Amino acid sequence: MEVIGKVKVVGAEQQVSPTFRKRELVVTTDEQYPQSIMIEFVQDKSDLLNTVTVGENVKVSINLGGREWVNPQGETKYFNSIKGWRIEKLQTEAPVSPQMPPVPAAEAFAPATNFKEEEHDDLPF
Numbered sequence: 001m002e003v004i005g006k007v008k009v010v011g012a013e014q015q016v017s018p019t020f021r022k023r024e025l026v027v028t029t030d031e032q033y034p035q036s037i038m039i040e041f042v043q044d045k046s047d048l049l050n051t052v053t054v055g056e057n058v059k060v061s062i063n064l065g066g067r068e069w070v071n072p073q074g075e076t077k078y079f080n081s082i083k084g085w086r087i088e089k090l091q092t093e094a095p096v097s098p099q100m101p102p103v104p105a106a107e108a109f110a111p112a113t114n115f116k117e118e119e120h121d122d123l124p125f
Contacts (some may be wrong), residue, residue, distance in 0.1 A: 001063070003039065006075070008026040009025065021046055024036045041084045048084070056089055056090075059087070060087050062085070064081070066079065090115060
């Protein structure tokens with residue numbers, strides 16, 4: 001799955017335990033109703049955010065995860081997570097391509113010089 005949008009927040013790396021680290025990224029989608037999606041990058045994937053800056057357009061490859069947890073009162077709770085594993089910067093402007101200079105309409109088609117109304121053509125339409 002992928003999330004495409006503009007980077008809103010690049011979080012600092014968090015060392016959760018001696019063996020686990022994570023970093024959060026918030027991407028705002030470009031839709032009729034924009035969504036701010038928080039995506040976690042864990043372990044070595046958190047290094048992927050070192051070159052990402054706020055305001056860049058990106059495409060993030062994600063995996064969805066979910067888990068069940070039963071609290072001490074016996075109530076079952078469900079949690080979802082969005083984990084990023086690849087990020088690509090998207091081009092913000094169209095590449096500049098060489099264009100032909102505009103041709104004035106008068107020069108686009110030269111007028112016919114030997115046109116005669118009474119000449120018959122063999123076109124079927």
